[in-house]
Amino acid sequence: MHLRGATGGYFNFLVGLRIMGAKEIKIRIDPERCKGCMFCVMVCPKKVLDKDDKVNERGVQCVIVKAPEECIGCGLCAIMCPDCAIEIEKDQVLGDR
Numbered sequence: 001m002h003l004r005g006a007t008g009g010y011f012n013f014l015v016g017l018r019i020m021g022a023k024e025i026k027i028r029i030d031p032e033r034c035k036g037c038m039f040c041v042m043v044c045p046k047k048v049l050d051k052d053d054k055v056n057e058r059g060v061q062c063v064i065v066k067a068p069e070e071c072i073g074c075g076l077c078a079i080m081c082p083d084c085a086i087e088i089e090k091d092q093v094l095g096d097r
Contacts, residue, residue, distance in 0.1 A: 025073040026089040027065050033085035034062040040077035040086055046070040049077060 027048065040063055041049045050066040063085075078086040 023073070024091045025068075025071050026087075026091070027068060027071060027077075028087040028089070029063055029065065030085045030087075031056055031062045033083045034060065034081075035083055035085075036060040036062055037082065038063070039080040039082065043076045043080045045074065045076070046072055 029049075036051065038051060041047075041051065046067070048065060048067050048071045049063050051061050052064045053061075055061055073088060073090050075088045078084075078088050
């Protein structure tokens with residue numbers, strides 16, 4: 001399921017997308033690795049991440065990308081994640097989409 005964000009980026013449970021200036025920022029969360037410690041949620045300066053309302057098959061409330069349009073690509077979430085469950089990707093955007 002994909003949703004269109006207020007800024008026009010597409011995002012879903014696993015991937016958050018934001019186009020910032022000439023860069024596209026993707027946030028990927030691996031639900032198989034996430035143990036729900038919430039370190040990433042606590043350190044995010046823009047409150048991009050949040051706890052999911054659902055519990056996965058392991059009984060864990062994983063982290064979701066709730067506001068990808070707010071992401072500044074600082075990478076603090078990925079740095080703080082003890083399980084390396086978060087990946088930030090910054091791509092150059094060439095022309096309009």
